[in-house]
Amino acid sequence: MIKKTFKWLGALLLLALLGGGAFIAHEWYGDKPVRFKSYVDRTMVKMAFDSPETLTSLGFLESIGIKGHNANLDDASLAKDNELYDMLPQIRQGVAQYADEDLDKSDRMSKEIALYLLDYAAVATQFRFHSYPVNQLFGIQNGFPSFMDAQHQVNTVEDAKNYISRLSQVKRQFSQSLEGLKLREEKGIIPPRFVIDRVLDEMQTFVAQPIDQNILYVSLQDKMIKAEQTAQTNNKSVFSAQEQAQILSQVSTQMQASVHPAYQLFIDYFTSLKAKSTTDDGFWKLPDGDKAYASLLKFFTTTEYTADFIHQTGLTEVARIQGEILTILASEGFDISQGFTPAIDTLKAQPQFYYPDTDEGRAQILADYQTILDEVSAGLNDAFNVRPKAGMKVRRIPEFKEKTAPGAYYQQPAIDGSRPGLFFANLYDIKATPKYSMRTLAYHEGIPGHHFQIAIGMEAEGLPLFRKMSPFTAYTEGWALYAEQVAWELGFQKDPYDNIGRLQAELFRAVRLVVDTGIHHKRWTREQAINYMLANTGMAESDVTSEIERYIVMPGQATSYKVGMMKILEIRAAAKQRLGEQFSLSEFHDVVLTNGAVPLDILARIVDDYVTEKLNNPAK
Template identity: 35%
Template structure:
């Protein structure tokens, strides 16, 4: 990296001192050098975060797993982001194209947010029930995620990565012991959900152990010698290292940590919790909004959506109040028709076929990356929400919409059309796949994720249902309103939990009073917000900004407004902070006039 950076800085210095800066060749040379800086950043980031490389289909670091909890790793992160921030400070914007200027602004945002993150003690809270390393490694171990198990080398790579993983598990325990001493501990209600997940990984029967799954699915092409060697190596790794590591951390969390876990629900309950929540708001919304502003916005949106729900209640002839209608929808047997998980998956495919003819009317650019619907894996299904996992950049691994079906007899389908739009098409699958397939973007921007943009886009697409031929059933339209209400409620309960002293129970009751989700589902959601402060704010904040920008474009362009062109403008630059998206759309409107 350093040789290129030095050359790049020399070029910037040279042309800032000469009139020749206005000449096209000088700008072109500089553009190339700046592109090299962006490529260097991307390549170094993959080596720093090898799991990201694996998820993108890059196999070079599949045997690596740095100890993200160590002081040494955190120092390397600090050096990495500080170095690139310093480099970017030397870059003259006048020598960059508009696309490169956006890349520079995005990369500065990345550096600033990560350096800010390193000022907090996140490593003292290494495990939660929703997002953290032990769950990611479980997905990879299943053989159904991004870690490949096609060659003998793939199998050996995973063994090496597991060796590093046992070190991470040991460090997680040490960090949590440190967290007990400093007051950085999880709420007890979350610890109760984590311990069964850990206990499952202490299963002594290898045939039933998740981490033994790759051995049970070895390719027929492997030689008998390789089969025997790998079977023995995996058996020893799981029996002698993985199971004992899980047993140790389970015993610790189920006793000492459980006793030390806090009774407060919000992140304000840890040292510097208020400052951490302010950081989280900025990280996830990419705005400068305050917790109070977001809380009030949430209350306003809840009131607006409630009035729309009243119209649906009246349309279907329900006599009771809205809360009673929620219970009616939750328990309506006709909305729980399935007897097997396969029927749930098939219903999503039917939804896809129904909307296909209308998609071309709204979207000119559509992804080539293939797409699948799958049931969430059993080991994480009980605590999981529906989600989208991106395909690989080269298109060899499809995008996957995972839906949990823990009890098919209680699976309520009233929001399935809306859910498909959000998680699949034209939501996350279109947005992420088009970004990854865009050859005009530098590599580091193809895999960026800004929740306000990404989740905001997916929530915006839920509003397109009628334009796509869906929501003809009032219950499915109510499902859309319910999903939007769910995101509006998040603004209220997330800020309530983390900045207003709300308890877990208060947040659950507020949700039950304002939406039609089951109590079990709401409880899981509230605990999710407790585990990851601020993330739940991003959906509604992003959606409202995209809807605002569409309304602005429709008003200012009138008959010249083209919905395909608008969607292309929003999607073509990939994930960006909302301020940069607004600047881009405003420029597009002016140029379109």
């Protein structure tokens, strides 16, 4: 019954995607749909409909009253994972069956990008288990509570029952995830000891908390209260006090029957695994770890850059950016004679750059972030013609995971507009983000950074679904880092200290090139990497530690930011040189953003084609 329902829902979605027509059945079931976009979209749709959590995250079915998927969690078994990998050759064959000469320009690019991804996946399949899927930064153990809190909407009793249904499936899903962890153990892919210590501490804290204080309980309680308050403004009721009490009682039952036992499975497993762990932190220690790391660098940078080249580039950029920061500090009267670190330490010690370490101080930080975002949003009209329709809100990272979370992150809006883009700020260490760093962080995660790039890509008309969500980190993170510089160029960081905040953020990404390759290629220890980053960034030790630990469990990802930014600036400079006075910053940004995330060499070609067309048709 469920499979039949999913097929019907898939056909309904495809109907909406294609705009109707008599050939719908062929486009959904045929070996070769008439439209290339139909083929790749239906492939994505079928994969999405196989993942109820993805459907919830995308948020398009709720707008037409379909919510059944919200009662289920994904199948996390190895068998299900194998199904996906077994499908890849078939999908590639389906993409390749469309001849280039039969496709328009947009579809040819979509085909090229699809083949790029599929060919990379085919080569990288040998390294599919080279990962630590449960770690201090992400994984089912903290991803599930975050998912339920941020993405499972509760506006009706049905929504609340679906929430409880998902709680009842947690033990099943954790048991399935354990299969993959044990297989990695057999292959000798075991997380470093500190990772095991971190996740054990996180999970033990989670289960020790009283149920009525747990995020899974409190989140649903808050959502029901807000839904009832909203309903009462229209003289209606969706959750009576009695219904709320009954639902929360069921939450308590499932927490004891499913959720806590699931976490105990992981606690028992990682407790036993700890004896096999070591303090070696780099991928070099794993079987074929050097090859796996080279593969990850290629994926995350979409370049052929070697680890040695990236490392040296990082060292060069660190020296350049530190020099610029010292110049500003000297102009503001700081003593720079002792070098970078003492000068930055003096800057950091100034109390005027920090909020009170209180609940009121943290509330003010969130309010000021929103003010910064509203201000920059209102002042970008000359630099961007295309703006996202989705709104942008600021939230605090959930307290249960903020100790090991990054300084901030962005969560994309729902496709149907029912959920805005969210900028999550880490307020655990009040001194980790001084006031002069806040603008840059808001520009990166929010406007005109991730929110512009991701929301505009999602809203772009005519692009296949996979291009709206392509996982090209060098493009997405490169854009966000580039956006920090654009905001400065447009005058949003006139205060010299705000500019230091911007340069420190760029320095941070340059240091990442050094430490990521240092850990995974040059065999640096965790402590070596922490000491290098502390000495060269001026960041708080709590942030440095969590960042280094992030690079250890996400090899290569940290190199994408600076590589992507440098490439986008290079592409912009080339366009500016060719166009001269005809160069338009807003048009350049539109070209970069409206094609979705792409590999960097393809982005260069997109911009080059735009420049050529503009030179040939200057009136356009």
